[in-house]
Amino acid sequence: MAPDKPTSLITVTLPSGATLEDALRQLGIGRDAVDTDYGLVDLHNGTYALLVTEAVAERVHGTPGAQGPYANPKIEPFGPPQPRPDED
Numbered sequence: 205m206a207p208d209k210p211t212s213l214i215t216v217t218l219p220s221g222a223t224l225e226d227a228l229r230q231l232g233i234g235r236d237a238v239d240t241d242y243g244l245v246d247l248h249n250g251t252y253a254l255l256v257t258e259a260v261a262e263r264v265h266g267t268p269g270a271q272g273p274y275a276n277p278k279i280e281p282f283g284p285p286q287p288r289p290d291e292d
Contacts (some may be wrong), residue, residue, distance in 0.1 A: 210239035212261035214272030215253050222252060231270060233260050 216227050224244040228235065239255035247253055256264075261273040 208257040208259050210237065210242070210255040210257050211276065212256055212258050212273035213253060213276040214256055214261055214264060214270055214274070215247065215251050216264075216271075217250050217269040218252055220250060222250075224254070227252060227254055231256075231260070231264055231267070233264075 216230060218226055218230060222244065224238070224240065227244050228238065233256065237257050237260045242255045245253040255276065256273075258273075264270040265272070
């Protein structure tokens with residue numbers, strides 16, 4: 205069985221200026237349970253997003269200060285690139 209990869213998006217409430225290490229400590233999880241390339245994304249007002257494994261998302265569901273999991277669809281271009289009007 206393949207290891208559980210970080211693919212579930214959750215949010216966590218932290219003080220302003222928080223770091224990924226702060227989020228890991230609050231959630232009680234290790235670095236192997238998060239996508240460190242995605243990191244900790246500041247969504248404003250003390251809410252931060254991070255990608256975690258499905259197991260962690262299920263475990264922290266309902267924990268005060270943590271919400272999710274949320275959908276995390278892959279972002280891709282819609283159709284072939286089009287020239288901009290000023291590039292004609």
